[in-house]
Amino acid sequence: MKKRLSVAGVALLTVLAAVFAFGQPAHAAAGFSVANGRLYDANGTEFVMRGVNHAHTWYPQQTSSFANIKALGANTVRVVLASGDRWTKNSAADVANVISLCKANRLICVLEVHDTTGYGEDGAATTLNRAVDYWLSIASTLAGQEKYVIVNIGNEPYGNQGYGSWATDTANAVKRLRSGGIAHTIMVDAPNWGQDWSFTMRDNAGTVFNADPAKNTVFDIHMYGVFDTAAEITDYLGRFRSAGLPIVVGEFGFNHSDGNPDEDTIMAYSQANGIGYLGWSWSGNGGGVEYLDMATAFDPNRLTSWGQRIFNGANGIRATAREASVYSGTTPTTPPTSPSPTTPPTTTPPPSGGCTASYTIVNSWQGGFQGEIKVTAGSAAVNGWSTTWTFTGGQTISQSWSTTLSNSGSTYTGRNVDYNGRLGAGASTTFGFIASWNGTNAIPAVSCTAS
Structure with a gap:
């Protein structure tokens, strides 16, 4: 990895000629x-x-x-x-x-x-x-x-x-x-x-x-x-x-x-x-x-x-x-590049007192993709939620975050964790996952149940 260095003969440290002063740039929301x-x-x-x-x-x-x-x-x-x-x-x-x-x-x-x-x-x-x-x-x-x-x-x-x-x-x-x-x-x-x-x-x-x-x-x-x-x-x-x-x-x-x-x-x-x-x-x-x-x-x-x-x-x-x-306080997702996610999210208006969920492919590559599910409360607050969907294209989830995930075959259930279960009326949260796919990476319908 590294080679042995010839440092013999390096003696006194060279003093920097001047102290450089750089003003702070405006923070661009784009990044670091x-x-x-x-x-x-x-x-x-x-x-x-x-x-x-x-x-x-x-x-x-x-x-x-x-x-x-x-x-x-x-x-x-x-x-x-x-x-x-x-x-x-x-x-x-x-x-x-x-x-x-x-x-x-x-x-x-x-x-x-x-x-x-x-x-x-x-x-x-x-x-x-x-x-x-x-x-x-x-x-x-x-x-x-x-x-x-x-x-x-x-x-x-x-x-x-x-x-x-x-x-x-x-x-x-x-x-x-x-x-x-x-x-x-x-x-x-x-x-x-x-x-x-x-x-x-x-x-x-x-x-x-x-x-x-x-x-x-x-x-x-x-x-x-x-x-x-x-x-x-x-x-x-x-x-x-x-x-x-x-x-x-x-x-x-x-x-x-x-x-x-x-x-x-x-x-x-x-x-x-x-x-x-x-x-x-x-x-x-x-x-x-x-x-x-x-x-x-x-x-x-x-x-x-x-x-x-x-x-x-x-x-x-x-x-x-x-x-x-x-x-902090968010689920990491990939900011959409151009074009936006190739498949639009499927969703319906939140029912009164319940919740709904939408599914989005955030990023995709050969044989794999990053998905995100957005959960939105209806006209009343919820104390917890669970979502269910069934893959039809051979997709398999290998990693997930901001959810407790379980599955029975191709049917997956994602439940809230401690910090994102309580949602005010109309409020939303998201969770995500990394998955593999073969054949067709079809968008599944997602149901949401509030508690």
């Missing part, structure tokens, strides 16, 4: 934004990432990992994708499914292209420019997801050679994404296998930030053996804080072949200073760094010592993560 070195969600609420990396592109069948990571307290997952330049390309449909899984589990998705890792030193790696080509090729899939998705252009885009062009290449990549219609918060990785021992990202971050017409870029440092003392960690992160530039620890571990990172300081300093962190990685590591698995064989009931440390230890995920406010 950056102001004064902080990240804000679409509601204007500060958001601090607390989560892990998941190697989806190498383990695409491990879709249950999203729910398992969420259940352990995370609010963010950084998802490994591939542009097709080194590893098998993740299709637009697959990315749509990943986003749906994030939203179903009330996670913020940081999507990253891994094919750029170590460019200039690793001959198999590709350029940031090629990563931008990939993002633009799936732009229609990303559109409308700005509240839930952050675009991390390319993982560790340079090794220890040829990284002098990092600032120019990164600035150009950001500008290409903006001109191509990508309105999301953009995350950019450091060179030197992500660890920036040359301080190239640190000393050029202001220039890259200002190159973004939206002023909506976050910087990503990876902390392994280079960051083995508290002084190195606090100095590096502190300089970004002082400069008013947003910084995230996008990868770190408790040990590594290039040295022993000080994970206690990484987590404590990040918590004290409102800095996000994302540990590497959930499961499936190879190449001699299997010890970085947090869960053995993707099993959340078999956490390793590293998994226990990052999820349950001091300043860990469970104790410090706060769910993004865009999910």
